[in-house]
Amino acid sequence: MNYKDIPSYCDYHEFYRNAFNALPDGAVMAEVGVYLGHSVVFMAELAKESGKNITIYAVDTFEGSEEHKRKGITNFLEQYKRNVKPYEKYVVTCIGKSTEVAKTLKVNFDFVFLDAAHDYESVKADIEAWGPKAKILAGHDYNKMWPGVVKAVDELVPDRILTSKSVWLSNVW
Secondary structure, rough: HHHHHHOOOOOHHHHHHHHHHHHOOOOOEEEEOOOOOHHHHHHHHHHHHOOOOOOEEEEEOOOHHHHHHHHOOOOOOHHHHHHHHHHHOOOEEOOOOOEEEHHHHEEEEEEEEOOOOOOOOHHHHHHHHHHHHHHEEEEEOOOOOOHHHHHHHHHHHHOOOOOOOOOOEOOOO
């Protein structure tokens, strides 16, 4: 299974490649909102190719959004597990609501990428839950299509930098 074979909304491969290159060997990262695992597998493939020992926490409810369900996608967790199986050495799967998972993990992350729910309250809660755990915090969908993301990021991460496409980045906490 190659990351290109997994359905995705990922338009930030170059951002992830740059982030990966900046991460030291032994780094720990998290992706919050993983859908079917496309970008998790992408990062795991980068780790495998480079020989870096990177641990990727993949956090999701695996229930899918209404948009996903309308497309007829079911068995999110089953499909995700099948997709990441060849990369289990690199991936720790955490099933549950992102803010609850953040409370239970006693891990300091080098990098956390937020791309779960897109409404204001959810994004705000994710930034508050994951930000203090991360040296670098970033996220997706900072654009007009997702005003809740923009509002939460503007309020809680005023120092953010906009990178490629609709990715925001901050390392100040």
